[in-house]
Amino acid sequence: EADPSERVIAPMRWGLVPSWFKERDPRSLQFNTTNCRSDTILEKRSFKSGGGGGPQHGLGDREVVWENWRPLTMAGVFDCWEPPEGGDALYSFSIITVDSCHALSDIHHRMPAILDGEAAVSQWLDFGGVPTQEAMRLIRPTENVAFHPVSTVVNNSRNDTPECLAPVDLAVKKEPTAGGGALLRWLATKSPGTEDPASPRRGRPDVPQGSSQFLRGGASPPRLGGAGLLRRWLKRETEAEDEPAAK
DNA sequence: CCAGACGTTGTT
DNA sequence: GTCTGG
DNA sequence: CCAGACGTTGTT
DNA sequence: GTCTGG
Numbered sequence: 531e532a533d534p535s536e537r538v539i540a541p542m543r544w545g546l547v548p549s550w551f552k553e554r555d556p557r558s559l560q561f562n563t564t565n566c567r568s569d570t571i572l573e574k575r576s577f578k579s580g581g582g583g584g585p586q587h588g589l590g591d592r593e594v595v596w597e598n599w600r601p602l603t604m605a606g607v608f609d610c611w612e613p614p615e616g617g618d619a620l621y622s623f624s625i626i627t628v629d630s631c632h633a634l635s636d637i638h639h640r641m642p643a644i645l646d647g648e649a650a651v652s653q654w655l656d657f658g659g660v661p662t663q664e665a666m667r668l669i670r671p672t673e674n675v676a677f678h679p680v681s682t683v684v685n686n687s688r689n690d691t692p693e694c695l696a697p698v699d700l701a702v703k704k705e706p707t708a709g710g711g712a713l714l715r716w717l718a719t720k721s722p723g724t725e726d727p728a729s730p731r732r733g734r735p736d737v738p739q740g741s742s743q744f745l746r747g748g749a750s751p752p753r754l755g756g757a758g759l760l761r762r763w764l765k766r767e768t769e770a771e772d773e774p775a776a777k
Numbered sequence: 778c779c780a781g782a783c784g785t786t787g788t789t
Numbered sequence: 790g791t792c793t794g795g
Numbered sequence: 796c797c798a799g800a801c802g803t804t805g806t807t
Numbered sequence: 808g809t810c811t812g813g
Contacts, residue, residue: 548783550790557811561784564796575783575791627785640786685797687813782793786796800811 534656543622547611549579554615556622566607566624568643568669572662577607577624603651605643605669631671643669 546563547556566577608623626643634641645651650668653660684694 546784548790550783559784561782562786563784565785567785570784573792575793577784578792579790624784638786687797690813778795780793780795783791796813798812801809 534652534659537655540621542608543620544625545622546576546607546609546624547620547622548576549609549611551611552614554613556611556613556620563622563624565627565640568626568628568666571607571626571669572666577609579609602675603645605645605654626669628669628671631673631675633673633675634677637677641671644672644675646672646674 543556544564545559546566547559548563551559553559561576563576566574571577604625606623606625608621611620611622613620627640628643630637630639630641645654645668654665654668657665678697679700680695681693681698683689683691
C-alpha cells in the first residue's frame with residue numbers, strides 16, 4: 531500500500547521504549563535498549579511489537595572534507611509508545627549490532643549493522659514490501675568501512691565538537707604543556723613524600739590522568755591514624771569472613 | 778496457571 | 790503485549 | 796559506552 | 808557500588 535520510495539525523517543529517542551511499556555515515565559525503563567543484537571532480534575519481546583523497519587542514521591556533516599563519503603547508514607528498529615496518561619506519542623529506536631568485521635575486530639567485538647549502499651537502505655526501510663527473512667540478510671558485518679584514531683574527547687558524551695572526529699596521530703608524543711608540565715615536574719620532584727621521580731604509573735600511559743591519581747602514585751602511604759586503624763579493622767573483618775578455615 | 782521479565786555492553 | 794520460569 | 800552523581804528541607 | 812545523564 532505504502533510507496534516504498536517515500537521516506538519520512540522524524541526525530542526519535544535513542545533507546546527503544548516498547549509500545550507495551552506501562553509506566554508513566556519512559557525514563558523508568560529498567561533495561562538497556564540502545565542496541566539490539568541481530569542474532570536474537572526476532573525473539574526478544576522488547577523488539578517484537580514495533581513496525582520492525584529501521585530509521586537510517588546519517589551524519590549531517592556537509593563539510594568539504596566529507597564530500598566523497600557516504601553517510602554511515604546504520605540499521606535499527608523502532609517502536610511507538612503512547613503515554614498511558616495521554617500526551618504525545620514517543621518514537622524511539624535501537625541500533626542493531628553484529629559481530630565486528632575483521633578490520634575492526636582488534637578494536638571491539640561488536641559493531642553497528644551498517645547498510646552498505648542505497649539498495650540495502652531501501653530494502654531495510656521497506657518493511658511492508660520486503661519480507662523479514664530478506665531484510666535480515668542485510669544485517670551483517672561489512673568490511674566496507676574506514677576508520678582512524680580520535681581524541682579521548684569523544685569519551686564524554688557531553689562533547690559534541692569537530693574534535694570528536696578529527697584524526698589524531700598516535701605516534702605523536704605529548705609534550706608537556708607550559709602549565710601542566712610545570713605541575714607534573716613539581717609533583718615528580720618537589721611534592722612532599724616523593725622519593726622516586728620514575729615511580730611506576732598506573733593506568734594507560736597515553737591517557738590524560740587526574741591529579742588524584744598522580745597524588746596516589748607519588749605520595750607516601752598515609753600514616754595510620756584513626757582512619758587508618760578503622761580501615762584495617764574493617765579489612766580484617768571481611769578477610770575473616772572470606773577465608774573459612776583455609777590454613 | 779501466575780508472576781515477573783522484557784536488554785546490551787562491559788568487566789570481574 | 791507476550792514470553793519464560795517456577 | 797564514559798563521566799559524574801549519589802540528598803533533603805526550606806525559601807525565593 | 809550502582810544508577811543516571813549525555
